[in-house]
Amino acid sequence: MKQTASPGVSRRALLRLAAGAAAALAAGPGIARPRRAGAATTPIEHLVIILRENHSYDNYFGAFPGGDGKTVGARCLDENPDPPHLREHALRGVVVGGNGYCHYREEAVPNYWAYARAFTLCDNYFGEVRGPSVPNYVMLMAAQTPMLDNPPRGSGRLEIPAITDRLDERGVEWANYSGGIFMVSMFKNAFASGRIRPEFAFDAAAAAGRLPAVTWLTPSLGDSEHPPASVRRGENWTVARINALMQGPQWPRCAVLVVWDEWGGFWDHVKPPVVEKEPGFFGQAVRYGYRIPCLVIGPHARRGHVSHTLYSHVSVLRTIERLFDVKPLTERDASANDLLDCFDFRQEPRAPLVLPLRT
Numbered sequence: 418m419k420q421t422a423s424p425g426v427s428r429r430a431l432l433r434l435a436a437g438a439a440a441a442l443a444a445g446p447g448i449a450r451p452r453r454a455g456a457a458t459t460p461i462e463h464l465v466i467i468l469r470e471n472h473s474y475d476n477y478f479g480a481f482p483g484g485d486g487k488t489v490g491a492r493c494l495d496e497n498p499d500p501p502h503l504r505e506h507a508l509r510g511v512v513v514g515g516n517g518y519c520h521y522r523e524e525a526v527p528n529y530w531a532y533a534r535a536f537t538l539c540d541n542y543f544g545e546v547r548g549p550s551v552p553n554y555v556m557l558m559a560a561q562t563p564m565l566d567n568p569p570r571g572s573g574r575l576e577i578p579a580i581t582d583r584l585d586e587r588g589v590e591w592a593n594y595s596g597g598i599f600m601v602s603m604f605k606n607a608f609a610s611g612r613i614r615p616e617f618a619f620d621a622a623a624a625a626g627r628l629p630a631v632t633w634l635t636p637s638l639g640d641s642e643h644p645p646a647s648v649r650r651g652e653n654w655t656v657a658r659i660n661a662l663m664q665g666p667q668w669p670r671c672a673v674l675v676v677w678d679e680w681g682g683f684w685d686h687v688k689p690p691v692v693e694k695e696p697g698f699f700g701q702a703v704r705y706g707y708r709i710p711c712l713v714i715g716p717h718a719r720r721g722h723v724s725h726t727l728y729s730h731v732s733v734l735r736t737i738e739r740l741f742d743v744k745p746l747t748e749r750d751a752s753a754n755d756l757l758d759c760f761d762f763r764q765e766p767r768a769p770l771v772l773p774l775r776t
Contacts, residue, residue: 457739459762460717463671464740465662466733467634467655468557468600470550470643471502471681473511474540474708479520479686481533483723484540487686490518495525499644500682504548504566507680508701516644517682525648528656528772529712532675535770537713537722537759543689544679544706545730545749553678553706554600557730558607560750565695565703572599573608580734581607583743590629594619596637600678619658626666631737634658644681653774659714663769672715674733674756680707690727704749705729713759716766724759732756 476493479486500517512518523530532538545556548565555562558579581604584591593601596616602608616636622628642651655675662668689705711728713719734750736757737743745751 457757459740459757459760460670460766461672461715461740461760463628463630463632463667464737465628465632465634465671465673467658467673467675468598468636468641469651469655469675469677469710470598470638470641470646471499471679471683472642472677472710473680473683473685474542474687474710475520475685476681476683477521477526477529477710478533478538478540480522481530481538481540481723484538485687485725486540488520489684489686490520492525493519493521493648493683495649496645496647502549502680502682504546504552506682507547507549507706511680511688511707512682512684514682517684519683521648526652528652528775529675529710531770531772532659532712532714533723534721535767536715536718536720537724539711539713539724539726539728539756539759540708541687541725542676542709542711542728542732543704544709545704546679547689547702547704547706548679550678551603553730554603556749557676557678557733558600558604560731560734560745560747570599570603572602573605575604577604578746579604579607580737580743580746581610581612583738583746584631584741585610587741587743589631589741589743591631591633592622592629593633593635594622595633595635596640598635598638598641600635601633620661623658623661623665623667628662628665628667628671630741642677649775656772656774660771663771668769669716669766672713672718672760674736675710675712675714676730676733677709677711680709711756713756715760716768717760717762717764718767719759719761720764720767722759726754726758728754728756 479488498516501514546552640654731750731753735753735755
């Protein structure tokens, strides 16, 4: 059947609409799309989630002014031996090995403290699972986990829905720039999507303003701060990525969440709230895991603010859902606090804070 234009719509208007649609397709993921009607009204068009590894809040920020922190023991080594941190250790207590009874001061992580002073630090953010990395990775992506300890590693194995599926359903562009840690790529659909890119390509994409709406940055193990990897090297990796973003054209419309996956066996003085108990493990808690750091960075992040709001990994999911109007994955993320109260959208947008790398 022959199609005709709707009444009142001129041929010129139709041509303008067609040209606009073609331009949007050609523009690629670095160009902002119109915000969906159900999304939170904010200036944020690009969210970058940077994964770090295996440190408790007190381990890095126990001495930070204004935060709920305490320190214990001596100073940790830059390449500290790895404390025990499997699920069996987590169920016995926050720290079960002598390597975890130590802490870092500002001189050991000065740039993380600089971000905390300039932007927002969360001191009530918990890992999702009282256990090691993989179940917390899964919670960070799916708000549920079929495992409570580290299974054999591999890509494309998980078929449960992930936040990447929700973004695909809504046509929201995303990418994972990965140095090898497989948090995003362990999901079948994400692994098959073609959006898992080499970590070294992030800086060029940021410089060119080509980052999509949601970006995950996952490092190599050597750059992750996972003991015994160097904390200085890991902090430098984070700073170099944030510097690239801050010096690119998308900085005025972006936000960065720097989160650690789990506590890594390091001491923390705050006992996690118990919000779920798993059957079959003698009433031992699934949620929450121990407290970990979270930094919220961006031109609209609150200046020099310490947030005491209760957050966990599913708060990252809830933030994505609120910003880009995507459906929650489970009741966990649907009921979580998002991180939007770490922003002040009335303040003058912040200039970039480009920091030097340490030698």
